[in-house]
Amino acid sequence: MKTSLMLAGLLAATATSALAQDKPVLTVYAPDYFTSDWGPGPKIEAGFEDICNCDLQFIAGDLLPRLLLEGDRTEADAVIGLNTDVTARARATGLFAPHGQDTSTLSLPIAWTDDTFLPFNWGETAFVYDTTKLANPPQSFQALLDAPDDLKIAIQDPRSSISGLALLLWVKAIYGDEAQAAWEKLAPKVLTVTPGWSESYGLFTDGEVDMVMSYTTSPAYHIIAEDDTTKAAAIFPEGHYFMTELAAQLNTTDQPQLAQAFMDYILSDAFQGMIATANWSYPAIIKPGFLPPQFADLPRPAKTLFYSEQEAEEIRQEALDEWLTAFGR
Amino acid sequence: MADRIRSLIPAALAAALLAALVLGTLTAVTIRAGGLGGLSARDLSAIWFTLWQAALSALLSCACAVPLARALSRRRFPGRKLLIALLGAPFILPVIAAVMGLIAIFGRSGSVNDLLQWLGLPTLSIYGAHGVILAHVFFNLPLATRMVLHGWQAIPSERMRLAASLNFPAASIRRHLEYPMLRSTLPGAFLAIFLVCLTSFAVALTLGGGPRATTVELAIYQAFRFDFDLARAAALALVQVAICIAALLVSRVISVAPNFGAGLDRPSILGLAPRTIWPDALCISAASLFLLTPIAVVMMRGVSGLAGLPTTIWQATTTSLWLALASTALTLAIALPLALAAPRHRWAEAAGMLPLTASALVTGTGLFLIARPYVNPTQLALPVTLISNAALCVPFALRILIPQVRGLQMDYDRLAASLDLHGITRLRYVTVPRLARPIGFSAGLAAAFSMGDLGVITLFSDGQTQTLPLALYQLMGAYRLDQAASAATLLITLSFGLFMAFDRMGHYADPR
Known part of the structure; x- marks a missing residue:
């Protein structure tokens, strides 16, 4: 099995297209660490696919450089894992659409009013x-x-x-x-x-x-x-x-509803409830039970x-x- | 004449492929950037630091390699072959594993400082330019040693016998046999190491102690990721290529081919070695201690956790093994024609050395820009890794092959011509058997290197295909340092296993 996958990859065959045909695909760019078994990617993928009747495909790598190189021909429908230090340059591309979430529900130690980039965890x-x-x-x-x-x-x-x-x-x-x-x-x-x-x-x-x-x-x-x-x-x-990590949807997407559903999912209880131990950081929304007690006991700066x-x-x-x-x- | 030209076609194709990979991608980035950017004063000081640390690292590696290779070539002791193979290990170590090993020995809480403290002596710090150079010597001394050792072994034993029968003193042997050999081997070794150190990134950063140890590669990284200034990244990449070509020209001028003539392949005689074996013993022990203890430490750390590695690691291992084998085949397919053409055609050698100067980031980006209009880059993740890994191994394979090819052509060209041996037949009966050892060694290096290299995958990654080194980094990034240590142990074992297997194969295939 592994061998045939390898060969398929070596021949640059479109191994994934067969799987993807029956369900719409949401392509999400993410940083390198995200999609490994030890990153939050697999849990997010499983959680979203449970509700979206779609195929969520992460593409991991140099997130912003890749977007900047691709411009409006990018295949990304959404991105996750951007850092605040690159949002200015990301915003300047004009590629992003508003996330449509109510940021007043966020449990961040600072006020967050950005309507494009949505925090999903912080530290x-x-x-x-x-x-x-x-x-x-x-x-x-x-x-x-x-x-x-x-x-x-x-x-x-x-x-x-x-x-x-x-x-x-x-x-x-x-x-x-x-x-x-x-x-x-x-x-x-x-x-x-x-x-x-x-x-x-x-x-x-x-x-x-x-x-x-x-x-x-x-x-x-x-x-x-x-x-x-x-x-x-x-x-x-x-x-x-x-420090916070952000998600956003692209206005060039051919799956606007799925991308929007992904934005909604990010602030959902299912996502926020598992991110603490999936990414070893605080969830963007803290409700009872979202933080393991060991997390809640960590000293916090004033x-x-x-x-x-x-x-x-x-x-x-x-x-x-x-x-x-x-x-x- | 037509035959001559036809025989050059494979070399020309190989050269074109490498030129396209290095210069083509650089051009693609430059076009995208709309031209080359200006360099800042900091970039210039990065270039300066890069040059002098690379030169010093190469010089020290070569200087230490000569006595070590001489000791290894003239002494026989149990386990000698295994030791020679083991001493090659640092070169094929994944950078991060090697750096951790060096720190465990020479670091602030390492064994050397523990010993110094116990003796009441002042402690040493590995962090700084000297740490970078120490690490570079650690990585590259094995390569230099093997290249020089091959040179020593290539001196026909008949010449040594003649020297013995003429009652040559050691000074005369040096003058007539050893110096000419070194003069043909060392410039190439120096060049290869100089170029490796030129593009060093992670070593310089982790052991450099701070931004004073900024290399050109880091400056490229900064231009790219911090400033997103493609024009400056392209300019810096061009500087790297220019330095490579200049270094190549210099080494061409210095390097002179030895002319020992063909021998009868009889075993070498050892009677000429000086009676005092202590200097040689000291040299071999010191080198073994320096090169092997850091590896042993890294290996030991991960052994206990090997069984507990997650299953995905084993999938990543399979992928990496496939990649390594395929890229080994590709390396040889590119390097052999180039090496055969190199003694008579300078362009072949120049093209073969180019990949060493390529910045992984710029090459990756260029490939991405070129491929992007036609295919989805994520489908190319494995082929791109394969080609870039193979290309990176070609310079090493060439440095190992060229001196031997030169000797081979000098010794056998006329005989082959008189027998009308050419094409495949000549390759089969003369070239490949005579070059079996360097081919085996090159293949071993290529396999091990591809196994441990991250490649230019970041822009092409599909998030699913995982290689062993990538998994190692991801484990480290997810706090799982124990599992990362086990993954490192696995990686070192497999890399070294591949290296040994090919190297031994070369020895068996050698009719001598």
Whole structure:
């Protein structure tokens, strides 16, 4: 079976078209991590196909670059997994249609009024540490900057990583014009800068660094999936940067009703109730039972920081230059 | 004359395919971008960093390879063949696994620093430009060693016998036999490693310690993903190609073919080796320790979890194995005609080296732009991975094959001509048997490399087809680091198994 599939693929045969003929197909672009067995994709696909009488097909990869290259000839009917740092450029393509949902029902720590991009989960940036190895973690971002240089952290490169970019904006949101000075204080504590989140997190679990730039929700994975309560996120009074993943439908779709149904499904109880453990983040709508107790018990920052898409677009380059300069010294 | 031209057709086709893949895709991106973009001061410093770290990495790899290859070629000990095979392993490791292995040894909490601390000595940090170079030497020393070792083995034993009967001192052997061999082998090894390090991305980022270690490939990535500036990405990709061609020209000038003449294929004699075996023993032990412990650590970490790997991993494994075998066949089909044409036609070698300079991101995007009007790119996920993996292996296969082909043509061209051996017959009775070892080695490298490489799949991925390296990254991205470690163990085992199988096949097929 596998062999014949392989051969079909090698010959570039349209192996999927036979399956697709009897049901309408909804094509959804998603990031790489989404469609693996360990991502949220399979659960979303199963859940939506239960109600839509259609075939939901994810196409995983470089979501926005692909859309930008394809323009209005794209086959995507909808996208899921966009980050706020690219919405300005995504919006500028004029490819997207309003999602048609009531955003006042969302349980986000910030107000969300965007009628095009719909959040389906969220979290906040945080430095994660091992409570058995780091007895006295920094109690604030400032304390982290002032910590002795032998406290080592791993961060991600903002040029190649979403969480790396979020850290850039986090520092900018706290320190503003002093961001470069803050980076210069942080730089000696940065053991290394990795291309993506996975490599940093691997360094952390291997005990190579004391703290890793990750999310406030990261400890939930260890508690729920591994019964490991030694991982914690350091909560800083200066506030934590808000991160959300978004979905949207395209106005070029040939399946407008299905795409709209997909938007409706995203805020449905079925979707929102399973996303916490499917994607290790908070659901966009929190109702009783949507959050496992271990999730609900996670400490939450008192303050949430966030740049609107225009602000983020405007300060991105400047923040990156400050970061590069601070590390260049 | 017509025969001459006809015999070049396969090489010309192979060269055209590679040129289309590298330059054609670059052109497609440039056209889409509406021209090339200007480079910033930061891009220039990235180019500079890339150049010097690649040069230094290549230099160190070659410098260490010479004593190691010499020790391996003149000493006989139990397990020597296995050790030679094992020492090739780092080159075929998936980058992420190798980096984790290096960190486990040389990292902040690694064994080396534990030892230093225990001895009361100051600790070392692997993070920084020196870490990048250490990792590059780790990856590429095996390649250089094998290339030089092949050179040593290719010196006919009759020449060594003659040297012995003339009572040559070691200095004369060096001057008349070893230097000429090195002069034909080392420039090619240096070039190949220099080019590999030129396009390094993940190594430089993870061990570089920060943005000071920005390579051109990362600058391309940034232009692409952060700025979505295709014009600048294309300009940077063009710089990479230009550097490659310049390096190729330089190596052509330096490299001189040895002229040992044909031998009688009798086993080599070892009597000339100096009596003191300690320097050789030290060299082999040190290299083994450096190259094998990081791999052993990565392997051990994942062993216990192997049985618990999810079933999809095994499907991904099957896909990866198929891909690896198919891309090995394709690599040889492209590399062999090019290697046979290369000694007389420079374009063949130049075309064969091109894929090394291609930025995976730019090639992938170019292919996407070219394919997109005609077919749905997701249907091409596997063929595109296959072709790009094969193309990436061609330069290595060429570097291994060309020095041997040069010798072969010098030694056997006249004999073959006098016997009117040509075409398939000559290939069957002379070329393939004489080249069995380098062909086997190249095939092994290609198979292992394709097994572990992510390829340019991201723009073509259909979300269903999973390869083993892709699954490894996805496991890591989903917090499942233990399972990722097991997937890495599986990947290393299979890559190395494939490599060994082809390499051994080459040895058996060699009539000598």
